[in-house]
Each structure stands twice: as structure tokens, then as C-alpha cells.
Amino acid sequence: MSEHLNTxxxxxxxPAGRPTPSDFRIEEQPVPSPADGEVLLxxxxxxxxxxxxxxxxxAKSYAAxxxxxxxxxxxxxxxxxxxxxxxYKAGDIVLSHSGWQSYALAKGAHLRKLDPEAAPISxxxxxxxxxxxTAYSGLLTIGQPKPGETVVVAAASGPxxxxxxxxxxxxxxxxxxxxxxxxxxxxxxxxxxxxxAIDHRDPDFPERLQxxxxxxxxxxxxxxxxxVWDAVFPLLNPFARxxxxxxxxxxxxxxxxxxxxxxxxxxRDILSKSLTIRGFIQRDFAxxxxxxxxxxxxxxxxxxxxxxxxIIDGLRNAPEGIIGLLEGRNFGKLLVRVSDQFA
Amino acid sequence: MSEHLNTxxxxxxxPAGRPTPSDFRIEEQPVPSPADGEVLLxxxxxxxxxxxxxxxxxAKSYAAxxxxxxxxxxxxxxxxxxxxxxxYKAGDIVLSHSGWQSYALAKGAHLRKLDPEAAPISxxxxxxxxxxxTAYSGLLTIGQPKPGETVVVAAASGPxxxxxxxxxxxxxxxxxxxxxxxxxxxxxxxxxxxxxAIDHRDPDFPERLQxxxxxxxxxxxxxxxxxVWDAVFPLLNPFARxxxxxxxxxxxxxxxxxxxxxxxxxxRDILSKSLTIRGFIQRDFAxxxxxxxxxxxxxxxxxxxxxxxxIIDGLRNAPEGIIGLLEGRNFGKLLVRVSDQFA
Numbered sequence: 001m002s003e004h005l006n007t008x009x010x011x012x013x014x015p016a017g018r019p020t021p022s023d024f025r026i027e028e029q030p031v032p033s034p035a036d037g038e039v040l041l042x043x044x045x046x047x048x049x050x051x052x053x054x055x056x057x058x059a060k061s062y063a064a065x066x067x068x069x070x071x072x073x074x075x076x077x078x079x080x081x082x083x084x085x086x087x088y089k090a091g092d093i094v095l096s097h098s099g100w101q102s103y104a105l106a107k108g109a110h111l112r113k114l115d116p117e118a119a120p121i122s123x124x125x126x127x128x129x130x131x132x133x134t135a136y137s138g139l140l141t142i143g144q145p146k147p148g149e150t151v152v153v154a155a156a157s158g159p160x161x162x163x164x165x166x167x168x169x170x171x172x173x174x175x176x177x178x179x180x181x182x183x184x185x186x187x188x189x190x191x192x193x194x195x196x197a198i199d200h201r202d203p204d205f206p207e208r209l210q211x212x213x214x215x216x217x218x219x220x221x222x223x224x225x226x227x228v229w230d231a232v233f234p235l236l237n238p239f240a241r242x243x244x245x246x247x248x249x250x251x252x253x254x255x256x257x258x259x260x261x262x263x264x265x266x267x268r269d270i271l272s273k274s275l276t277i278r279g280f281i282q283r284d285f286a287x288x289x290x291x292x293x294x295x296x297x298x299x300x301x302x303x304x305x306x307x308x309x310x311i312i313d314g315l316r317n318a319p320e321g322i323i324g325l326l327e328g329r330n331f332g333k334l335l336v337r338v339s340d341q342f343a
Numbered sequence: 344m345s346e347h348l349n350t351x352x353x354x355x356x357x358p359a360g361r362p363t364p365s366d367f368r369i370e371e372q373p374v375p376s377p378a379d380g381e382v383l384l385x386x387x388x389x390x391x392x393x394x395x396x397x398x399x400x401x402a403k404s405y406a407a408x409x410x411x412x413x414x415x416x417x418x419x420x421x422x423x424x425x426x427x428x429x430x431y432k433a434g435d436i437v438l439s440h441s442g443w444q445s446y447a448l449a450k451g452a453h454l455r456k457l458d459p460e461a462a463p464i465s466x467x468x469x470x471x472x473x474x475x476x477t478a479y480s481g482l483l484t485i486g487q488p489k490p491g492e493t494v495v496v497a498a499a500s501g502p503x504x505x506x507x508x509x510x511x512x513x514x515x516x517x518x519x520x521x522x523x524x525x526x527x528x529x530x531x532x533x534x535x536x537x538x539x540a541i542d543h544r545d546p547d548f549p550e551r552l553q554x555x556x557x558x559x560x561x562x563x564x565x566x567x568x569x570x571v572w573d574a575v576f577p578l579l580n581p582f583a584r585x586x587x588x589x590x591x592x593x594x595x596x597x598x599x600x601x602x603x604x605x606x607x608x609x610x611r612d613i614l615s616k617s618l619t620i621r622g623f624i625q626r627d628f629a630x631x632x633x634x635x636x637x638x639x640x641x642x643x644x645x646x647x648x649x650x651x652x653x654i655i656d657g658l659r660n661a662p663e664g665i666i667g668l669l670e671g672r673n674f675g676k677l678l679v680r681v682s683d684q685f686a
Contacts, residue, residue, distance in 0.1 A: 054615075225610055239627075244614050250607050259602015264593050266606060267568055270622035271587050272397075277620045279613035284582075 008101035018252040024319040041078035046336040047125035053251040072100040126333035127307035135163035137285035142243035147172030149218035154178040154228045159333035206231040225249045244279040308332030351444035361595040367662040384421035389679040390468035396594040415443040469502045469676035470650035478506035480628035485586035490515030492561035497521040497571045502676035549574040568592040587622040651675030
């Protein structure tokens, strides 16, 4: 592979608040050769996800931070270029965690082979991948929506939120989506079949949310935090469930946060309404993955669950992509097309 | 019953912050006569519990507030004086919810007959009653302590906390109790078998708590809130469970609460540690009551669960009792002896 170079994007500096282009650095290196048991991958799609912002901080979250100078982490769909693992051959398409680079080595045990006939390969990073499974496992295990209940989800046109709303409807619940902008709201109602969609940029957002939830809120799938939380909180019904899988609105702020202190009020409502708040990441529910792949593939195939992708061309544009994602500029699952398949 | 008067304590005013004696008023009325299906009860023991403070506010919590001029609510053990219900006869001892008064009418369906041979009748208001069931249901259903895990509970010499720690130990977990004062801490260690007991009045309380929990905290049974929460919070392990059944430290404050705002930090930890916070009241788990009565009665009989009562003589002293309870002055389950049995 000596005619190719591996383009990689490393963390140049830890962002102070929102990331800027200077926090990233593009490097080129020789493409490495696989050792025994390894494969050489050419990355086709890189997934950009809100959790990546957390990995750029020095503090340990549920995973270790990315070191300064290291390739930024990320889920990828890749093509096997050269294999020294018995289960893989050149041309296979796999799900890998190769990060922000155009070529990568991987151990065979860390890969999952994809069937390009079953679904477009990019969906392994979205509706049939980590975001879809986050929605599925968190909503069904923690949220437990019942027929007639009201489920609210923010960032609802994104890959997690859109799956949450559609799975809620499959379970007979009302789905209320919150998104930024009229085009996203129209998409939620007209394309995805949400019962209501509310623009959080609307100056009357809290009142509109309340009007959309005349029976209160039974499940709030929390993936944003911030001002949406303040509007949702007073509407929670007794025994409401709140799966927490993301807080994108506060990822760029470190605190301390100015008062008043909202914790005593939260605890009081947790107590007086018997609320359940539970954080999770999808790997907490790894034993549900087979059921997810089977059910979700069928829902996508039959059109019960629809999805939308927002594709950026070229790895060099990934930094702008993640910066935009943290500002809500994407519309659908954000992916970087790193290389063309079989090119 | 014309020779007797019913002494009743009514809510004279809604307390601003901590209750004062002038918020209560003692009245005397004729003892009423039971209608068909009712019994007349003479109250023997009145239970004083932290939840009563919430009922004195105008805001609806999980139950409606006590109206101004109305008898204050409360669980009671009473003797049937006159019965017009086929299931009860004079002399029967029953669990009722007769409130702060010396005589009361009750419908038979609202009573539970007690067996004075099985356990002292006062325990129906404590270890074998609502507080014991709060500990049992919240700890086992939400806390789910596993062998070797660390369970922390505050107000640990009280009726809920003492049961939480002892049931945690029955389940093979380490029990760390927090209480106010050296005598209470000694009682927890020496009488109840807690692994450690920490005085929250100690200036080094957070450091001592940390030293007592070298493996972190897996279950925090929240029944106080306030400063204890701040010491517990950083020690929570991934996947920790936090049943919330009380917040006595904040019952006397209305807010708004001064900053900094602790909510974003809480939400971040809920997410990064996959925490579960769930509020409950014991009636949420009503289907577990038969198992509770059976197991807890056996544990008390065999000495695996011990209890302590703090008994005030005379209904007129109930206001001072509840004021002291909210300041942590009681030592054990606080009861008012309203009348002597068979007197």
C-alpha cells in the first residue's frame, strides 16, 4: 500500500468550551501493514457523535479521554484491504472503531462483518448501529412507554431522537419531538409521523410544549439537557421515567454553574412524583443487541422506522462537522464519507 | 362515651420554615358515635414521621395537604371501643390512620387488625409498619444491594435508616450509617451491627465518610438530602442506585436556593456513571407487603433486625415532638403514647 498515505486527525489541544479548528491537526503517515491476526482497513464512513466532545476533555467520563496528539476516536465502516485474519478477506465491509483516519489496522475480534445486501452499510453507524441501539435499549428498558402515554425526546431529528420517537409510536405511545428549526419539525411530523414537533428556538417554547402534552409527560428521553430540561421538568407525570443518554447542551461548559440551585427542587419532585432518572450508555445493555438487530432491521425494512443521513465529504472536514454538530447544525445522522467503496 | 372528650390537635397555621408551637391548636370535642360499618377507636400510639411536615404546606406533594383547622394526619395504633362492623369487636387492637386525636371513627375496611402476641403493638408504626416497609421495599427493589457492596444510609438510627442498614447486612452488603451524635453512632455499631457509623456533625465528616467507603458507594438510601448528599455524591460508584424516600434536611426550606447550580454536575454524573435515582413512597410497592410482613416479623423475632423506640407521653406533647424530629432530636422511632391500653 506504499502508494497511499494514511490521513489522520489528531487532537492538537483540549478545547476550552466549544471546539475550534485549531484544536485539531491533520497528519499524514505511511499506511501500516497488518500483523498476524490483524486486517488493514480503508475507512469508508466515519460517524460523528456528541459523545466525542467528552473524550476531548481530560476528565474521565465513562471512557478514558483521547490523549493530546492521538487520533480522535470514532465508529467507522470500513473495507478490508488486506487480511491476516482467517474470518476476513479483502473486500469485506466491516464495522470498526478506527477513529478519524483513512486507514487503520484492527484485530479481527474487534470487527463485525456487515451484509451490504441487508441494509446500506452506513446505517451500521446510525439507525442500525450505536445511535439506534441507544434509542432502543434506553427507551424500552428504562423508558418503558405504554400505550397512550406521552414520550418526549429532544434532538428529535437526530439519529437517537428520531428512533426514540418512532419506537415510542410502535409501542402505542404519543411521540412529541423537540428540534431546532421549522424544517426539522416538519420532517418529524410529515416524514416520521411524530404526533407533535416543537421548535425549541420558538420564544413560546415552554408553552407550546405544554400545549402538546395535555396529559403531561410520562417518558422524557434526555439527550440534550439545558433549556429543554427546564421546560420538560414541570410537565413530568407521577412515575415518569427519564433515561439520560446525553447532555449535548452542557458538553461545552465546565462549571461552576450560576444559581439558583435547581438540585433541591429536582430532588423534591423525584420524591413527590416517584420519578426515575437513570443514566446509561448503550453498552450497559449489550445483551439486548441481538434483539435490537433483528427488530430494528425489520422495522427499517418495512418502513416503520425511517432515518435520515447528513453526509460530509472528506475526512478533512470532520472538525467542522463536529463543531456544527455541537451547535445543532446537522440534520439527520452526521457521517463523514472518508473514501469511496471499492475505489 | 359521653364522659370522655376527644382531644384533637389541628393545624392552626401553615409553618413558615420550621414549625413552631403556634402552628398547632389543641381542641376538645365530644366523642362521636359510630355509624353502621364504622368503629369507634381510642388511639393508643400516634406515629410522628418526617412526611408530616410536607402535609403542613399548601403545595400538593404525593398527598393532599392538611387543611387549616383540620386534624393533622398520622398513623396510629388504636383500641376498638365500640364496633358497628362485623369484623371488629371492642378490645381489638388495630392499625388505623386516625391522626393527632385521642378518639376517632373509622370504617372497618380502612383498618388492619394487629396480633399483640406476634409483636409489641407499637411496632406496627415502626419496624413492622410504614417505616420498616419503606426501608424494605426501597432498598430491595431500587437499591438491590449485592454481597460485598457498600450501602450508605443517613438518619441511620431512625426507623427507616436502621432497617435499611440491617437489611443490607442480611443481604451480605457493608452497611455504613450516618447519624447525628456519638451516642447514635455507637448504637449503630454496637447494637445494630453496622460496619461503620459516621457523625455528620463531625467537622471532618466528608473525609470520614470517604475513609469508611474505600470501595466507593453502591447504594445510597436517600432520606435526608442536604449536606449529607454533597458528601455522598462524589463517592458514588458506576451503576450506583439511589432510592429517594425523604429529604428531611430541606423540608423546612422553600427556595429559591442560592447557587451554584448543582443540577448540571448531577446530570453529568448520572450520565457518566450510569446512576439510577428513583423516588418512591412505600405504597408504590403495595404488592410486596405480604412478603415484608412475613420476612420482617421473622427477622425481628430472631433478632436479625433490632429496633428502638423514642416514646413521648401525651398527645399534647406531639407538636414539640414533631419540631424535635425535624431537628434530629429523637433517637429511634418517635411515637406519642396517647392513651394506655385497656385503661
